[in-house]
Amino acid sequence: MxxxxxxxxxxxxxxxxxxxxxxxxxxxxxxxxxxxxxxxxxxxxxxxxxxxxxxxxxxxxxxxxxxxxxxxxxxxxxxxxxxxxxxxxxxxxxxxxxxxxxxxxxxxxxxxxGLRTGACGAVSVKALARKNAKRITSIGTGNQARMQIRAINEIMKIEAIHAWDHTSESLSRYKADIEREFGIPVVMANSKKEAVEQADILITTTRGKGELVEAEWIKPGTHIVAIGTDAKGKQELDPEIFRNAKVVVDSITQCSEKGETQHPLSKNIMSKDGIHAEIGEVLLGEKPGRESDEEITIFDSTGMAxxxxxxxxxxxxxxxxxxxxxxxxxxx
CATH class of the missing domain: 3.30.1780.10 (ornithine cyclodeaminase, domain 1)
Known part of the structure; x- marks a missing residue:
């Protein structure tokens, strides 16, 4: 041989x-x-x-x-x-x-x-976002924020993107790049709150240094793609968001330790039984995806081998x- x-x-x-x-x-x-x-x-x-x-x-x-x-x-x-x-x-x-x-x-x-992490957001949008979702909010504007748009743009028509970042330089660079590559208008938000309130789909791709998104900003029917938290101690979302949301993860083992889900679990806002499904179960039709236009859905991705x-x-x-x-x- x-x-x-x-x-x-x-x-x-x-x-x-x-x-x-x-x-x-x-x-x-x-x-x-x-x-x-x-x-x-x-x-x-x-x-x-x-x-x-x-x-x-x-x-x-x-x-x-x-x-x-x-x-x-x-x-x-x-x-x-x-x-x-x-x-x-x-x-x-x-x-x-x-x-x-x-x-x-x-x-x-x-x-x-970068590619497979970007693609996972699109897979979750297909399974969990409202069919009439049009507006995306991006908290974070780095390489992965762009990858998410690149992937989601393959599966739906994005009407507008509302973006926020810590620095205005990276924000305006993101606006220029996205508008040039996709022709999708990007609105640079004055505050995180202003951006999040516009979202049909909310994507968080920051370095996970703390709670960036507060529960009261999230409107009913929002689908959240939580990407930035992939290690113990990292965080992007107010754990209260999980209290009334449908939570789908890539791997329960990984997400409960390293994902965004670690925080509501440690604060007893939800239990492991409160995790609705691993996304594979939804894709296989073993568990339902989104069941109403009012539901808040969260996809917590830690990335898998x-x-x-x-x-x-x-x-x-x-x-x-x-x-x-x-x-x-x-x-x-």
């Missing part, structure tokens, strides 16, 4: 996947997770302490494609670009053929996290099909 490993550079990865495909791979991942098709150990992180950041390792085995994936992603190394000439955060993905555990692909992983697995596998297959990448033989 000839054993070749495909190497894919960042530029090649960017040519091999479209957002529409990623929305499909993320849906597949969520359904697989709730169909006993996935083995996904808790992820491991090593904190290297300031001035350095940390590195995480996420592993997933998907019986549906017989692929084991491992993603290493680092972040928070501010001196990297100037001192070492490398980015402040990097990602690498390894794919193994589960039948032999042979390494079949090594690819740059810096784009995948299985999303990296299905998305990276699609990239690998596209690469083989299009003869892109370089083969390397470990066992010559």
């Amino acid at each position: 000839q054993m070749k490993t495909l190497l894919l550079k960042k530029e090649e990865v960017s040519r091999l996947i479209r957002m529409k495909e990623v929305i499909g791979t993320v849906e597949e991942a969520y359904k697989a997770f709730n169909s006993d098709q996935v083995v996904q150990p808790d992820y491991i992180g090593i904190d290297l302490h300031p001035p350095r950041g940390d590195i995480d390792f996420k592993l997933g085995y998907y019986k549906g494609n017989e692929i084991i994936s491992m993603k290493a992603s680092s972040g928070g190394f501010p001196n990297n670009p100037t001192t070492y000439g490398v980015p402040s955060g990097m990602g690498t993905i390894l794919l193994f053929d589960a039948r032999t555990c042979a390494l079949i692909c090594v690819m740059d992983g810096s784009l995948i996290t 299985i999303q990296d697995n299905t998305t990276a596998t699609k990239i690998y297959r596209n690469a083989i099909e299009n003869k892109i990448g370089t083969f390397f033989e470990f066992f010559e």
Whole structure:
């Protein structure tokens, strides 16, 4: 058996996947997770302490494609670009053929996290937002805020975006970029309250440094996509929002410890039984999604290895099909 490993550079990865495909791979991942098709150990992180950041390792085995994936992603190394000439955060993905555990692909992983996280918002909008939703509010205007729009724009017509950020520079940059890329008007809000009150769909993509969104600002029928909280102690939402909302998560285990859901749980605003569903159960039709136009729905996403697995596998297959990448033989 000839054993070749495909190497894919960042530029090649960017040519091999479209957002529409990623929305499909993320849906597949969520359904697989709730169909006993996935083995996904808790992820491991090593904190290297300031001035350095940390590195995480996420592993997933998907019986549906017989692929084991491992993603290493680092972040928070501010001196990297100037001192070492490398980015402040990097990602690498390894794919193994589960039948032999042979390494079949090594690819740059810096784009995948952003893409699949963006796509998860769109998947939740399909499952949980009102069908007549038109206006999006974005709290946070960084790379992930843009990714969310890129994905949601694939599945619905966005009439307007109301945006808020800590700094007016990043806010006006976001306005210019979004209007140029999508032609969707962006309203720069004077306050978080003003922005949130406009939302049919509310997206939070900040660094999770505290309660940014208050319960009384949220109007009935809003769908909330909570992205920024993915570690213990991070927070974006007033936990009171959860009291009367339908809460859907990617993984109950992860979200109750690392997601936005950790806060209402620790304050006894809700119990674990109060979590309505994992999103895979809604996509599989095992549990209902939105049941009325008045409901407030929350999708709490912490990100899962299985999303990296299905998305990276699609990239690998596209690469083989299009003869892109370089083969390397470990066992010559």
